[in-house]
Amino acid sequence: MDSITTLTPADAREGECPHHNGGVTMTIVGHPDPSRVGESAAVEFDAQQRVPLSRREPLFAAAGQPGRPLEDPYLSRSPAYLSFKAGEMPVWSEPAHAPCELRPLHGAQGRAWYVVLRRRVGLLIELGLRPPPPRERHGLVGVSAATARLREQIEATAGSELPVLLIGETGTGKELAAQAIHACGRRRGQPLVTVNLSAIPDSTAASQLFGHARGAFTDAARAHDGYFLQADGGTLFLDEIGDAPISLQVQLLRALEQGEIQPIGGRVRAVDVRLLAATDTDLEDAVAAGRFRKALLFRLCSQTLRLLPLRDRPADIAVQLVHFLDQALAGLGRRERLHMRAWTDSPWLDLEAVEAALFARWPGNSRELRGAASQAALLAANQPKLVLTTSAPPATAPTPTPTPDVAAPAEVFARALTESAIRETLAAHQHSVRGAARALQVAPNTLYARMRELGIPLAGNLSDEELAAAHAASGGNVMRMARALGVSVRGIQRRLGRAR
Ligand SMILES: Nc1ncnc2c1ncn2[C@@H]1O[C@H](COP(=O)(O)OP(=O)(O)OP(=O)(O)O)[C@@H](O)[C@H]1O
Incomplete structure (x- = not known):
């Protein structure tokens, strides 16, 4: 029987720190040579619970590569020592050599710090010893312990036939992880069908998933294979499973438990589909609120990532x-912007951008x-230095002086989203924000804010009168109401549900 695989944030922290008394793992996050970002060094404490740092030691390596020192000639050859005491902020034990800043990292609960050496090199220092992980595997880019563990879980769940809840x-990266589970398992080579349940109107969800027979309803001129049959032999990835209407959940449970589906107006059919599902909401809350079936949650969560x-x-x-940045620069034919030429040159990607x-x-x-990096690369491809600012203020860095006339790039990017671009994209996605x-590669909240700014209708903002008028004009047909008001069917259903 497959074991339950659950990674909680606490496990992830534990994973980061298997032998927290033994030493630290240092990861390069900023370096004049950006190809070194992601290399790491596992350094044991000496007898005084210290680790050395200099141009020559420790040796940093990428997975499977030989180690090399930081090398930067602007760093001191003789080591400065960083001393660690349980539960305390590390200190430089030789202040005369102290070359640097040391800052705790947000959310790391006293287990990780950011260190800057001569404003040239940025290092992340975490308690615990771990070997260098690959920078990219299964399409997932990252060198954190949590990403290394996620890759292990992907490999473990790929060998099973049970559903996986992401x-x-x-x-x-839930969709990326789902693609990796499919690609690592025995079903690779068979179809992987991805369905976003939040983009399907409730009224057509059953027919889209399970199909329908010819003549099953007025518009059914031809029989239609649903997503389950399209995925037969392979994998079906149901994104936003928390948005599945209750009636659909009953049929999903049957498909999971009995391996059969019933197209509308058709016969029961056997299907061989591995189900992966994803959610960004707490399904237990949805169960408590009566919006999600407990039995389906139990079935889905036997393997949870x-x-x-x-x-x-x-x-x-x-x-x-x-x-x-490398991907964006490749698209601009300017990948060399990330190559270091000489130690004396100011890097295009400097510590300021890394820290942002x-x-x-x-x-x-x-x-x-990804959106911020693409935008910044585009703006700075011909500039001496990349500037990366972000939509959310820094979590631990000093509060920046407000500069009301200068919008952060994410805001600039959001403003560049024209009304027509937003309306067209909404129409192509059944008005699902x-x-x-x-599709527009922005956070949903950014899009909501921009829509409000432009006065693009949202179901939640319609007045009761507008709703009532559309209801009367459409004879209560939700699809027609959504079309007339230019909002999603689901949004209308929510508003009507609330009004009842
Ligand atoms: N570890 C990663 N390495 C590289 N790219 C990543 C990683 N995680 C996410 N991305 C990129 O971020 C974007 C969003 O990823 P993805 O669609 O998998 O996220 P998601 O969790 O499914 O999002 P949503 O819940 O909004 O559907 C994609 O462009 C993806 O390639």
Whole structure:
């Protein structure tokens, strides 16, 4: 029987720190040579609970590569020592050599610090010894212990046939993880069908998932294979499972328990589908509120993978930043911007940009980081230095002086979203704001804010009178109401549900 695989934030922290008394893991997050970002060194404490830091030691390595020192000729050859005492902030034990700043990291609860050497090199120092993980594996970029553990869980669950529930904030990589589970398992080579349940109107959800027979209802001129049959032999990934209407949940449970589905107006059919599901909401709350069936949750959560927010995986931020910048620069034909030419040159990606990323909150997680990196690369491709600012203020860095005339890039990016671009994308996604936000690569909250700014209708903002008028004009047909008001069917259903 497959074991229950659950990664909680506490486990992740524990994973980061298997032998926390033994030493520390240092990860390069900023370096004049950006190709070194993500390399790490596991350094044992000496007899006085100290670790040395200099141009020559310790040796940093990428997975499977030989170690090399930091090398930067501007760093001292003789080591400065960082001393650790349980429960306390580390201190430089030789202040004469103290070359640097030392800051605790947000959310790390006294277990991780950011260290800057001569404003040239930035290091993340975490309690615990661990070997260098790969920078990218299964499509997941990151060197944190949480990402290393997620990859192990992906490999473990890929070998099973049980459903997997992926839980994490928007943009944390749930879909990527689902793709990796499919690609690592025996069903690779068979279809992987992805369905976003928040983008399907309740009224057509059953027919879209389970199909229908010819003539099953007025518009059913032809028989239609639903997503389950399209995924037969492979994997079906149901994104936003928390948005599945209750009636659909009953049929999903049957498909999971009995391996059969019933197209509307058709015969019961056997299907061989592995189900993966994702949610960014707490399904237990949904169960308590009567919006989600307990039996379905039990069935889905036998293997649960929790993806931590990016802000709780600081070791991943810098390596993803370099990855997304490299991708954006490749599209601009300017990848050389990330290559170091000489130690004396000022780097294009300097510590200021790294710190902006490291201390931001990233509510849209990797999706938002990718958007900010692409935007910054575009603006700075021909500039001497990359400037990266973020939508959310830094979590631990000093509060910046407000500069009301200068919008942060994420806001600039949101403003660049024209009304027509937003309306077209919404129309292409059945007016689902989440679906459109994903397509436009912005956080849903950013899109909501921009829609409010532009006066684009949202179901939640319609007045009761507007709703009542549309209800009367459409004869109570929810689809027609949604079309007439330019909002999602689900939004209308929510409003009507509340009004009842
Ligand atoms: N570890 C990662 N490495 C590289 N890219 C990542 C990683 N995590 C997320 N991304 C990128 O961020 C974006 C969002 O990822 P994905 O769609 O998998 O997130 P999600 O959790 O499914 O989001 P949502 O809940 O909004 O559907 C994608 O462009 C994806 O490639």
